[in-house]
Amino acid sequence: xxxxxxxxxxxxxxxxxxxxxxxxxxxxxxxxxxxxxxxxxxxxxxxxxxxxxxxxxxxxxxxxxxxxxxxxxxxxxxxxxxxxxxxxxxxxxxxxxxxxxxxxxxxxxxxxxxxxxxxxxxxxxxxxxxxxxxxxxxxxxxxxxxxxxxxxxxxxxxxxxxxxxxxxxxxxxxxxxxxxxxxxxxxxxxxxxxxxxxxxxxxxxxxxxxxxxxxxxxxxxxxxxxxxxxxxxxxxxxxxxxxxxxxxxxxxxxxxxxxxxxxxxxxxxxxxxxxxxxxxxxxxxxxxxxxxxxxxxxxxxxxxxxxxxxxxxxxxxxxxxxxxxxxxxxxxxxxxxxxxxxxxxxxxxxxxxxxxxxxxxxxxxxxxxxxxxxxxxxxxxxxxxxxxxxxxxxxxxxxxxxxxxxxxxxxxxxxxxx
Ligand code: EPZ
Numbered sequence: 001x002x003x004x005x006x007x008x009x010x011x012x013x014x015x016x017x018x019x020x021x022x023x024x025x026x027x028x029x030x031x032x033x034x035x036x037x038x039x040x041x042x043x044x045x046x047x048x049x050x051x052x053x054x055x056x057x058x059x060x061x062x063x064x065x066x067x068x069x070x071x072x073x074x075x076x077x078x079x080x081x082x083x084x085x086x087x088x089x090x091x092x093x094x095x096x097x098x099x100x101x102x103x104x105x106x107x108x109x110x111x112x113x114x115x116x117x118x119x120x121x122x123x124x125x126x127x128x129x130x131x132x133x134x135x136x137x138x139x140x141x142x143x144x145x146x147x148x149x150x151x152x153x154x155x156x157x158x159x160x161x162x163x164x165x166x167x168x169x170x171x172x173x174x175x176x177x178x179x180x181x182x183x184x185x186x187x188x189x190x191x192x193x194x195x196x197x198x199x200x201x202x203x204x205x206x207x208x209x210x211x212x213x214x215x216x217x218x219x220x221x222x223x224x225x226x227x228x229x230x231x232x233x234x235x236x237x238x239x240x241x242x243x244x245x246x247x248x249x250x251x252x253x254x255x256x257x258x259x260x261x262x263x264x265x266x267x268x269x270x271x272x273x274x275x276x277x278x279x280x281x282x283x284x285x286x287x288x289x290x291x292x293x294x295x296x297x298x299x300x301x302x303x304x305x306x307x308x309x310x311x312x313x314x315x316x317x318x319x320x321x322x323x324x325x326x327x328x329x330x331x332x333x334x335x336x337x338x339x340x341x342x343x344x345x346x347x348x349x350x351x352x353x354x355x356x357x358x359x360x361x362x363x364x365x366x367x368x369x370x371x372x373x374x375x376x377x378x379x380x381x382x383x384x385x386x387x388x389x390x391x392x393x394x395x396x397x398x399x400x401x402x403x404x405x406x407x408x409x410x411x412x413x414x415x416x417x418x
Contacts, residue, residue, distance in 0.1 A: 005390040005404055006415045007381035009363055013248035013410040016280075019236045019255055020046040020070070021229030023399050025194040027094045028168045029229060030054045032195060033063065033076050034101040035175050036202050038224035040074040045229060049398045053092045060085050061102075084111035086144070093117055096124055097165055100172030103136055103149045112144040118370035118395075120329040126166035130157045134170070134177050154179035154218050162187040162212065162299045168195055174216035175204055183214040189300040190259045194230045201225045233259040234306045235400060236281070238375050240264075241310045242407060244272045244285035245317065245383045250410060253280045262303040266295060266311065270318055291320030291357050297328050309335045309376035316344035317383055318357040326351050335373030338366040342380055342388065363388035368395045378403060382412055 021044035030051075033040050045051060045067070055065050055072070062080040066073045084098045093114030102109035116122050128138055131147065133155040139146040154177045157170055167187040172195075174181035186192065188210050196209035202225040205217035236255045243250035244267055257264070257276035264274045264281070270289035275282045292315060297305040305328035315322040316339055326332050333348045340346055341364055345356040363386035368374025374396040381388030390396075393416070396403055404414040 002391060003393050003416060003418050005378060005381070005393050006417055007363070007378065007388045007390065008413040009381055009384040009386060009388060011246065011382065011411050011413055013242055013246045013250055013382070013407065013412060015410045016251035016253055017239055017406055017410060018253045019231045019239070020044055020401055022191060022194070022232035023048055023050055024189075024234070025191040026051055026229045027054055028097050028172070028191065028195045029198045029227070030058060031097045031101045032172055032199055033058065033074055034079060034098070034105040035172065035199065035204070036222040036224065037077040038222070040076060040224065041226040042072040042074070043226070043228040044070050045072045046070070046232070046401050048401060049394070050092050050094070053088055054095065057084060057088045057095055057098065060088070079105055082106040082108045082110060084109065086112045089114050093122060094165065096127060097169050097172065099127065099131065099145070099147060100169035103131065103147055103152065103173050104176035107149050109147045110144060118334065119332045124165070126159055126161060126163045127169045130159065130166055130170040130183070131173055133157050134173050134181065136173065149173070152177035152218070154181040154216070156182045156184070158184040159186060161185070164189050164192065167192055167214065171195060171199070171206065171214060171216055174218055175199060175206075175220070175222070177218035179218055181216040181218060184212065186212050186214045187299060188212060190230060190233060190256070198225070198227050201227050231255050234304065234372070236260060237263040237304070237307045238310050238379070238400070240267060240274070240281065240283045241314050241379055242382060242410070243283035244270060244289060245314045245379050247285045247287040248410070249282070249284045251280055251282045255279060255281050257281055262301060263307055266292060266303060270314065289314070289318045291315060291318045291322040291355070294323045294325070296325040299328070305329055305332060306372050308332060309372045310379055312336065312346070312353060312355065313339060313376040313380040315355045316346060316357065316380070317359070317361060320357055322355040322357070324353040324355065326353070334369035335376045338369070338377055339380055341366060342384055344380070360385055362386060365389045365391065368392040371395050371399045375400060375403065378407070378414070382407065
């Protein structure tokens with residue numbers, strides 16, 4: 001049987017909880033490890049399925065890696081393959097960013113198309129277009145991607161869309177390109193800034209991450225590095241919604257409030273009290289919060305698509321009607337039918353969800369269809385009358401470390417059933 005969470009709802013959460021390193025920061029940083037042949041030590045690395053699978057990729061191509069709780073000690077001196085194992089690419093599509101760092105390290109890279117996933121097609125055309133501008137030749141004739149770069153040349157790349165992964169892939173390859181690379185319309189997510197800071201800590205020279213223009217001076221030799229990953233703003237946002245939806249009072253520690261601005265303001269619009277205190281945020285919810293007229297997911301610093309499902313759960317029990325527009329991914333409302341089975345009143349019309357708030361939800365058996373949608377069902381279960389059983393929690397474990405015990409430490413009643 002696939003594992004599930006059994007949640008006894010209507011517990012008010014209170015207390016404090018610490019957020020760990022960000023999944024979407026450590027994944028590109030692990031790819032960047034290939035840029036040096038010297039030792040790398042990473043701190044605050046979360047225990048997540050996606051991280052463990054990425055570590056397997058590094059081991060499969062020759063790295064030795066030791067995990068000591070939240071520290072990773074990596075020796076990337078002996079890379080003996082440029083083929084990113086197909087089995088891993090299909091399981092963890094973000095491994096496509098190994099293309100850039102593998103090309104930088106080995107001058108060649110081979111992998112397969114990562115393919116779509118539960119939330120959308122996830123094309124990589126912008127990645128490939130940018131890499132080609134750096135001089136990479138890509139042969140797609142045999143159903144996989146065979147990439148060669150006898151020499152990487154710096155270039156000016158304009159991204160048609162501020163893609164996070166494409167920005168990261170081009171940055172990684174540009175580090176070893178001859179001369180300067182400029183990326184216009186780059187993604188501005190904090191995880192891009194973390195990647196820049198990690199590469200610069202190795203001796204790289206990247207400027208502008210966090211703005212829409214990133215400048216990479218190529219050709220520098222990179223050295224050993226010890227680095228701590230930034231906290232996970234989406235895990236933090238999920239805990240903030242947990243306080244809001246249960247009418248609780250939670251202090252969330254080890255956050256960077258600046259990364260959470262859009263979530264802070266949206267929760268304040270519902271009537272929550274949200275106070276940033278240094279590297280912590282305190283959220284006080286209420287049992288009947290206000291609906292929010294319109295929420296639109298946008299590239300950073302807009303409201304993050306990775307928080308849309310969690311926020312939909314909250315809005316489903318607020319007073320009034322809310323509208324959400326999901327502008328980033330084409331299939332990111334798969335949690336809605338499950339919420340409706342719990343008594344929510346939500347109608348999806350294309351990329352828009354119209355949510356009429358209800359007084360309460362009723363626990364029942366629901367199924368996680370993707371990572372953030374699964375987290376949204378857990379949040380709904382915290383609020384619901386009676387027992388909610390969330391199936392397929394392996395989706396959730398891709399992005400949350402022991403979400404059950406984390407929420408139980410705040411007063412929730414969740415049992416994991418293997
Ligand atoms: C990253 O995915 C995150 N994953 C996602 O988090 C996040 O939702 C997304 O950025 C947006 O913030 C990681 O960092 C590992 P994109 P990524 O390229 O890089 C289109 C989670 O829940 N696009 O910015 O794949 C694409 O189809 C995950 O933690 C192209 O058309 O996101 C999508 O509509 C889910 N062509 C939009 O851009 C391309 O070549 C955003 O994608 C690339 C992307």
